[in-house]
Amino acid sequence: MLDLNPDVRSWACGTTVLKVGRSKHVPDLQMEEIDGRLWLLDVFDRKNLPDATGLSVEASGLSYRYRVVDRAEIYDGFRLKNANDLLRYAGHNVPLGDRIRLLSLLGEHGPLSLSDCLRAVRETQPVAAIASLILQGYLEVELDDKLIGPETMVRRISG
Known part of the structure; x- marks a missing residue:
């Protein structure tokens, strides 16, 4: 966590x-x-x-x-389940083209739903790519409100 x-x-x-x-x-x-x-x-x-x-x-x-x-900090709410779901993709390599497309899309339009972001991934598995970019600190999602799903908002982390 x-x-x-x-x-x-x-x-x-x-x-x-x-x-x-x-x-x-x-x-x-x-x-x-x-x-x-x-x-x-x-x-x-x-x-x-x-x-x-x-x-x-x-x-x-x-x-x-x-x-x-x-x-309660560990087991209450959705954070632990969401963390487990994301960590499954910790070793996934995101091709440069997919990373640039996703970061450009979010930079241009602001936060988008996960389902909208999935459409930008072309070179690899979309869910794996987005999860890996979250783990690498390029993207962020809310982990505490509910389980990650199609309507989960994805934001670009500036840095």
């Missing part, structure tokens, strides 16, 4: 050790946001976590922010 969050520059499995009293704890994930903020994250069902306040204080001393990710 972090791979599809436009505010996340990078993330990795945790390696930073936080010491709270006599306890040592390695948070599940380290994350950097595009604005440079650094986070240490724990998944919701971790057992035997040291005091969250102590973890926050220790993380702050290392220039990180700390929080426990709530179960």
